[in-house]
Amino acid sequence: MDEDSVVQYLRDHPNIIEDYIVSPEISNETFERWSVRRAIKYKKPRKPVPGSSSGVGGAWTDLDLSMKRRVILETSDNRVKTNQSADYTQTIVNAGNQTIGEIHFYTPLGNEEKSIVSAVCTWAAAANYFSELYTHKNEGSDTQDHENIAKQRKLSNFLLDVARSIFFDIVSMDAVIIKVMNFAQKLVNADRASLFLVDSKNKQIYARIFDVGTGDEEYVRVNREGQKEIRFDMSKGIAGYVASTGEGLNIENAYEDERFNADVDSKTGYTTKSILCMPILIRGIIIGVVQMVNKKNGPFTRQDEDEFEIFAVYCGLALHHAKLYDKIRRSEQKYRVALEVLAYHSVCNSDEVNKLKKIEINNRIVELETIDFNGMRLSELEKPLYAVYMFKTLFSDYLQFETDDLIRFVLTVRKNYRRVAYHNWAHGWSVAHAMFATLTNSPDAFSKQEALALYVSCLCHDLDHRGKNNAYMKTMSTPLAAIYSTSVMERHHFNQTVTILQQDGHNILRNLSSEEYKQTLSLIKHCILATDLALFFSNKAKLNVIFDSGEFDINRQEHRLLTQAVMMTGCDLVASAKPWSIQTETVKVIFEEFYDQGDAERLSGKEPIAMMDRNKAHMLPQMQVEFMRGICLPCYELIAKIFPKADKMRERCEYNAKKWDELAAEQKEKQEANRDQKNLD
Structure with a gap:
């Protein structure tokens, strides 16, 4: 079939292409990209704005913020350049022929990073949108000249620079505030700029970024995070008034306005003349106030007010996202601290390892090889010492392992048994000893790999036991019961075992081959789950049937697994x-x-x-x-x-x-x- 016949066929059967486009075969991103391309291609072109780039038309020239964002996303197919050998991804966002920004990510782009790129696109589109609105408002004027066009182009470029620059430091609230203050100062050519955030709960405005030596020391306080900040009541001063009312103020002579607080001027010798103070909003809520003082070439103008209204959109977005990042960063640090605390309390320390390393058992301990041995009389030092001895006795000729790793593993296993009456470390040790005695007296019963799994399983089979059985866990709807539907505690014990093996310097199985490692973990899981007494009855019934039929064969895998399960119950x-x-x-x-x-x-x-x-x-x-x-x-x-x-x-x-x-x-x-x-x- 040639292209024409395919097109004709689709015209005659439109339902086929429709079914295909809305099917899972086409991703949402592809569908949206097609839609945007179609909108751009068939959008009726509007008369170009004077001074605008001739290369950008169609949907881009429409005064529609959402369409501009979509155009940016559509024309940024070439925006991602990934260097696999480096540890960052560089993103370049283009709108038509104009480069909007260059962003560096130090992780590969995931969903969150893609959302961030989308946010930047929105900001860039907003810059062009508001700039064109301002220009469009003056289109009808016959007096519009090249100077006005240049101003609008300058404002558009300025706002794009703001979006790009603020975004670089959005992960730091303080850095964003400094950027906003600097840009605000440049925007209206002011001598000074201040930014206050609103504390609506305490009816105050505050700032952490301020000039040292301006006479504000009496207002400086130390917040809960140990940071210095200046706080003012919202009932005082120009900034307080704007924060309370949301009304922007352009004051030509500060000393003639009764709302102006001249105390700072009197203490610093600075003379405040003109003030432009504007609110910063996010979703209609005042989150801050920017106050600019003393325009360098006369009073603040109506154009300054208009331009700052546009700029305030960026301020709001930047501060809002920076605040979110601050919360995320604090939460991440708390999470890391919690992990460190948990690791400290759940993993043995170097002093414990060194203490055990100093003691060596060179002679055979015959009494350990009998079931009658009384582990209750052992000290807290002797139990892990004998556990290491039993492991070495069984597997030194089979498994290559570091003694330090083995000691760490045993000590950390001990640490992860809870202090409950029975299902504690002493019980875990006793069950491991029973397996050791059995394997010692029947050395050919299992392969070395199976024996390894059996011994490790016995030692770990009740890790993190809470002193409550499975029925209790289910009846009380505990979190563990919500995770595991069957053999609740036993599955948790196995997962704790794997967690310990994965700790740095604890993996006593790491010298096994990949296949052996998988097989051993599978056997450990089988053996630990077998300690669920609810499973014993079915295992016993199966074995009795096999014995009664005279078909039992220890070399058959099914019979071998049942034997291991019953052995685990017997040791338990x-x-x-x-x-x-x-x-x-x-x-x-x-x-x-x-x-x-x-x-x-x-x-x-x-x-x-x-x-x-x-x-x-x-x-x-x-x-x-x-x-x-x-x-x-x-x-x-x-x-x-x-x-x-x-x-x-x-x-x-x-x-x-x-x-x-x-x-x-x-x-x-x-x-x-x-x-x-x-x-x-």
Whole structure:
């Protein structure tokens, strides 16, 4: 098909091109660019303004601010030049054949930067718009001459310079104020210029930028940010009057106006003659006042007033955006401070690292290789020291890592466990030790990569635990529950693990290959999520079916993952397989945490379950029997089927369950005796 036949086909079927143009195939930016080009091309040309560039016509000559902005945007296709090897983007905005401004960004153009470019285009268009309005107003006059044309051209160029210059320093309110004062002074050829901002809440005007030695010291105050500023009541002086009323004043002789405050003149020896004081507005609200003093070649004129009205548009925009930037910058600094504080409190410091580095364990610690080891007797220094030792013992021949990184990782993990009754650093260490003992006694059970994931997962599996379970998180509609729909705390624990690994000097896995690194993180996630007891029941059921069918094969990936999941549960519940003295001591802190949750639930108007209700503490032995026989024993029975050497865990759990049975029976006898005694009474 040739071009003519395509055009004819589209004429005969206009719906096709319409459907295509409004489809997602065409971006909004492309559609708008086409629209502007069409408007420019078919806009009926207006008689050119005398003195205007012949190269700019069509829509650009229309007295329509929005159209001018669109023309600037349309004719600025060549405005972005990006140097990929440099750290900035240079933008040049053109209107027709005239360069309006050159802007430097120190980051690639994103949505915010594009908005800024759009704002500059609007300002540039506004300059031309107001200038042409002023010129258009005088078009009918037969006395218009080249001098007037030159003035308008000069004003237009001046306003474009203002837009370009102010924009460079828009990130600093003080810099913008200085620019505005300098430009205002030049605009009307004044000897001095002052800019006051309005504090409508306190009915005052104030300025941070002022001339030293002008006699204003008695008005100088230090604000909350520690900056010096001058403040005046809005009921005093010319500037106060303009700020209160919004009415601009052009005063030929200041001393003849009763509103003039001559105190400053009397203290400085300066003589104020003429004053031009104009309000600066944004969206109809007075945000500041510019006061110009003593025009150098006579009194201020009506033309000065008109020109400053145009200039005030830029002042308002510049001050408004500078104020926003000031707020953003302060917020950013607060955010950085908060991050620094969080980093300090959540990441170990160099003193802790150096203290641990000085202690070396050269001999094998045999007692650590048994499940019976009592981690409760370890000091706060010994726990991280032994955690480092266990990691080195398991993986020194497999993984290349820096000892400093490993020490930092362990210490930061310790720091990110909260001080709750049970799910704290001591519990995390105990679970990691249980995995260490299991892997040491069954060295061929898993690959080194799997063993690495299992050990790290155990050490980190309850990071940032708040002492409340998943049901509580969901019932109370906590922020974490809003983020994660299932396994709320476990997903948070995994994300905390990744966060620590990403900290500088903490990534003990960094020497793995990219593929190994991904696989290890995936295994860590699988293992940490497996500590959600809600998942244990389905894992147990799947494994029992596999065993009953005689199809279990540790080398099959599905069976291997299920085994790892059950192993994580077994290590998490290891207190139930510890010697009786350790078991009872652990149960006390477990139930103290449970009771804390129950108290919180009761305060919120919810009745806690019996396990969380400290008013039903007498039921603890029986609840432990149910827990041991319903969850712990079935878990260790499965583990013993897979790893016969782990049968001791099942035996110890069985023994502890019987002990709880005895305590439950004793408790029941006491209750019955008390009931019988009450009946006799």
